[in-house]
């Protein structure tokens with residue numbers, strides 16, 4: 001079986017990997033229809049985060065079930081399924097409360113390597129959601145996006161309490177930020193401010209529902225958002241980057257009593273206690289419990305109410321995964337879809 005493996009910073013190879021096989025009776029094996037490169041894959045690619053090399057890559061996936069273990073009850077061979085980047089039981093107390101990404105039995109899908117032809121999915125009943133039928137090809141990018149970036153952007157918007165009458169600002173114009181714009185629109189936000197200085201990303205943000213674009217960053221970006229909100233700041237701010245600058249920007253752009261939803265994987269971020277004290281903001285975020293939203297998101301995609309797959313602006317055969325990493329690293333592509 002072919003699969004992408006990272007050997008070190010900047011070094012991704014697609015090579016023959018051991019074919020995954022059933023280990024637990026709760027497992028499923030799926031044939032991956034589409035996988036992709038995540039913004040978070042760029043942290044090790046850039047050497048910011050270290051891994052145990054060589055590491056199989058990829059945690060976003062959609063595909064057809066090939067086989068299921070003897071204890072799997074709801075998922076059947078032949079179904080098209082989407083799962084989150086955590087395999088989860090979906091039955092423990094934490095899952096039931098809607099925080100599947102902190103499931104007591106969770107297994108990180110990244111360790112199993114979804115940028116591959118075949119994938120073992122643990123806890124299949126709790127992890128996978130089947131579509132009503134086999135999707136037409138044009139729906140596959142959108143369904144794949146639900147596996148992570150759409151679900152993460154959605155959680156960011158929910159955590160920031162985006163909704164009717166609210167002004168929502170989104171820090172970050174990567175796939176997650178753009179899909180947080182889409183989510184804010186779906187959740188009924190009145191005004192959506194996208195922070196972006198890239199033409200093509202601004203266009204997609206507007207298509208997804210952004211009413212205003214702010215190009216400035218840092219304190220200037222905060223000042224621009226204040227100016228658009230009568231000096232008050234936004235009700236809801238989604239932080240979708242994970243740097244010190246983006247987190248500061250998010251907290252400072254939020255009005256007193258407002259909410260920050262932070263979903264960028266934080267790297268070197270420290271929050272000043274006094275700064276937070278005076279902000280009077282609510283902070284909620286972390287690894288998105290994508291599984292909570294999957295049934296609803298799949299339904300919206302299936303009925304063509306939303307088109308999150310547009311964030312994939314480059315599609316490559318799996319064998320060219322290295323080019324996909326390079327394109328995302330150089331910001332030549334927003335997000336790269338890989339077809340095994």
Ligand SMILES: [Zn+2]
Nearest residue numbers: 090092095103
């Ligand atoms: Zn659980």
